[in-house]
Amino acid sequence: MMKMKMLLLLGLCCSDQTEGREHHSVCDVSPALVLSGVVGASELAFIKEPIDVIAVRDRPLMLDCQVEGEGPISITWRRNSVPVATGVRATVLGNGTLLIRNFSKRRESNETDAGEYDCAAQNRYGMLISRKARVLLASLPKFLSHPESVAVDEGGVARVTCQVNGIPEANITWQRDRLPLSTEDPRYTLLPNGVLQITGVRRTDSGLFRCVASNIANTRYSHEAQLSVTVAGFRIYREPVILSGPQNLTINVHQTAILECIATGNPRPIVSWSRLDGRSIGVEGIQVLGTGNLMISDATLQHSGVYVCSANRPGSRSRRTALGRLVVQVPSSPSFFTKVLNQTAMQVYWELPSKPGTLEGFRLEYHGVSNPGVQGQETFPGHINTHTISHLEPAAVYEIQLVAFNGNGDGLANRRLVSLAEGRNTAAAGQTCNCDQSDGSTSTMLVGIHSGLACVLCCLLFILLGYRRSLFCRKEVSWEAPPTLNAVRGAKGHTPESIELSQRCDSTPPPVMVMVEPTPPIQPGNTG
Incomplete structure (x- = not known):
C-alpha cells in the first residue's frame, strides 16, 4: 500500500507540468528510459554498444549490443526508430549482436539498410537504450571532374587533376599509359585532393594519364588525358605565371593544411610564401611539397591568416602573386544536460553543432566530488549526442565535463554537478522532479513522505476556504x-x-x- 502511494505521488509530480514551459526532467524521456529503475546487482549496463560503421553492399554486417545485469534479458533493435524485423535477412544472436546477412540497397525502390541503429536491453527491473550508431552504405559514385589534356614545353610544369567523392573517402592514384605512375620520382607531386604536378617535364613524361579512385565499395577509372611535351630548338623567355594558386581553406585545430602554388616561366620562377599581415610563417610544422606547395602540419589558431604565394623571376624583381585565406577554428563548448536514471546511473545528452564537419568528436569525463578516485572518460564521434554512465557510487555527487575536439585539439569545456542522492540533476536547466521509481530508495521515501504532508496541508487549506x-x-x-x-x-x-x-x-x-x-x-x- 505504501509503495502504491509513493508511485501515485511520483506520478502526480511527473504530471504536474506547466503548459508551454520547457522541462528537462526524467519525466520527459521515453517510457523505456523512465523504466530504468534498477539498482545494485540488478542494474542493466552496456558492455558493448553499437558503433558507427560503413557497410558494404551484399556483405554481412554485425552490430554489437552486449549487456550485463540480472537475467533474463531481452534485446531488441531499431532502425530509424522503427523495430528491425528479424527473420531470414536479420537476426539477433545470443549475445545481443544484430546480424544482417546481406546488407542491401534496392535500386528499384530506393530502400536501404543504412540508417541509425540502436538496441534496447530489458529485464524485469527496467530498460536501457543504447546510443545511436550511424550505418552508412559504402559508395563510390562517378567522377565529378576528369583530367584534361595539356601541352607543356620541355622543362616546364604540368598539372592534371580529377575529383570524386566517396564513402569512405577514396584513395587516388595515377596511371600513365595504363601503368601505375612511380611516386619515387621527386618531379612528381601527388596532393591529397587529386592533383598531380610534374615539374621539369621531359619528353619521356608524355602519354595518356588517368586517375584511379578506390575504396571498399568500388574502383573507378577517370577519362584519359594526353600530356604532350613540346621540344623547342631554343628556349624562349617567358614571364612567371602561376598555374594554380592557394584556395580559401577552413580546417580544424591540429589538422593539416595544404596550400597549392605551382608556377611556370622561363627561366623557372622561384616560389616563396609570406603572410599578408607581415607576420612570420615560422618553421615548426612547415614543409614545402614539390616546388612550391605549402603544407602546415598540426595547425593552431595562430596559423589563421591570408597567405601570399609569389612566383619570382631569378635575378629580377619581376613576380606574380596569388592569395589564399586559411581559417583554423576551434569547436565551441557544447551545452548539455543530464537525466538521473537511478542512484548509480545517469544519462548525458548534448547538442550537436548546427554545421556538420566543424568537429571530429566529443570527450565526456566525470569524477566524484567527494571521491575523486571514481572517474571515467569516454570518446564519441561527432554525430553521437547521448551516453549512459552506470556503475557509479550510490548517492554521490559527480562533476561532468564535456569537451568538443578537432583531431587532438580541444574546445572549451562545459562542466556541471550532478547529485545522484536526490535523483535529479541539480545543474540542468528547467524544473525537475524525482521520478525514478527505484525500489528501496531512501530519498524516494523521503520525497513521498514530504509530498504526503504537503498534500494534507493543502487539503486542509482548501476545506477551510470552502473548496x-x-x-x-x-x-x-x-x-x-x-x-x-x-x-x-x-x-x-x-x-x-x-x-x-x-x-x-x-x-x-x-x-x-x-x-x-x-x-x-x-x-x-x-x-x-
Whole structure:
C-alpha cells in the first residue's frame, strides 16, 4: 500500500507540468528510459554498444549490443526508430549482436539498410537504450571532374587533376599509359585532393594519364588525358605565371593544411610564401611539397591568416602573386544536460553543432566530488549526442565535463554537478522532479513522505476556504476577474474588489468568490 502511494505521488509530480514551459526532467524521456529503475546487482549496463560503421553492399554486417545485469534479458533493435524485423535477412544472436546477412540497397525502390541503429536491453527491473550508431552504405559514385589534356614545353610544369567523392573517402592514384605512375620520382607531386604536378617535364613524361579512385565499395577509372611535351630548338623567355594558386581553406585545430602554388616561366620562377599581415610563417610544422606547395602540419589558431604565394623571376624583381585565406577554428563548448536514471546511473545528452564537419568528436569525463578516485572518460564521434554512465557510487555527487575536439585539439569545456542522492540533476536547466521509481530508495521515501504532508496541508487549506470539487479534475486553473459585480456592493454604494477562481472540470462547480472589502477612509471628527 505504501509503495502504491509513493508511485501515485511520483506520478502526480511527473504530471504536474506547466503548459508551454520547457522541462528537462526524467519525466520527459521515453517510457523505456523512465523504466530504468534498477539498482545494485540488478542494474542493466552496456558492455558493448553499437558503433558507427560503413557497410558494404551484399556483405554481412554485425552490430554489437552486449549487456550485463540480472537475467533474463531481452534485446531488441531499431532502425530509424522503427523495430528491425528479424527473420531470414536479420537476426539477433545470443549475445545481443544484430546480424544482417546481406546488407542491401534496392535500386528499384530506393530502400536501404543504412540508417541509425540502436538496441534496447530489458529485464524485469527496467530498460536501457543504447546510443545511436550511424550505418552508412559504402559508395563510390562517378567522377565529378576528369583530367584534361595539356601541352607543356620541355622543362616546364604540368598539372592534371580529377575529383570524386566517396564513402569512405577514396584513395587516388595515377596511371600513365595504363601503368601505375612511380611516386619515387621527386618531379612528381601527388596532393591529397587529386592533383598531380610534374615539374621539369621531359619528353619521356608524355602519354595518356588517368586517375584511379578506390575504396571498399568500388574502383573507378577517370577519362584519359594526353600530356604532350613540346621540344623547342631554343628556349624562349617567358614571364612567371602561376598555374594554380592557394584556395580559401577552413580546417580544424591540429589538422593539416595544404596550400597549392605551382608556377611556370622561363627561366623557372622561384616560389616563396609570406603572410599578408607581415607576420612570420615560422618553421615548426612547415614543409614545402614539390616546388612550391605549402603544407602546415598540426595547425593552431595562430596559423589563421591570408597567405601570399609569389612566383619570382631569378635575378629580377619581376613576380606574380596569388592569395589564399586559411581559417583554423576551434569547436565551441557544447551545452548539455543530464537525466538521473537511478542512484548509480545517469544519462548525458548534448547538442550537436548546427554545421556538420566543424568537429571530429566529443570527450565526456566525470569524477566524484567527494571521491575523486571514481572517474571515467569516454570518446564519441561527432554525430553521437547521448551516453549512459552506470556503475557509479550510490548517492554521490559527480562533476561532468564535456569537451568538443578537432583531431587532438580541444574546445572549451562545459562542466556541471550532478547529485545522484536526490535523483535529479541539480545543474540542468528547467524544473525537475524525482521520478525514478527505484525500489528501496531512501530519498524516494523521503520525497513521498514530504509530498504526503504537503498534500494534507493543502487539503486542509482548501476545506477551510470552502473548496469543493472532484479529485480527478484536470489541474488547469485560471484566475479571472468578473467583468461586473453589480449584484454585490458595499454599504455606501462602493463596489468591493473581487477575484473569481474558476477551475475547468468535467462538472463545473459554483465559482468561489473571495471578497476583498476595502476599509473606508477615516473622516476627521468621526473618531468617536
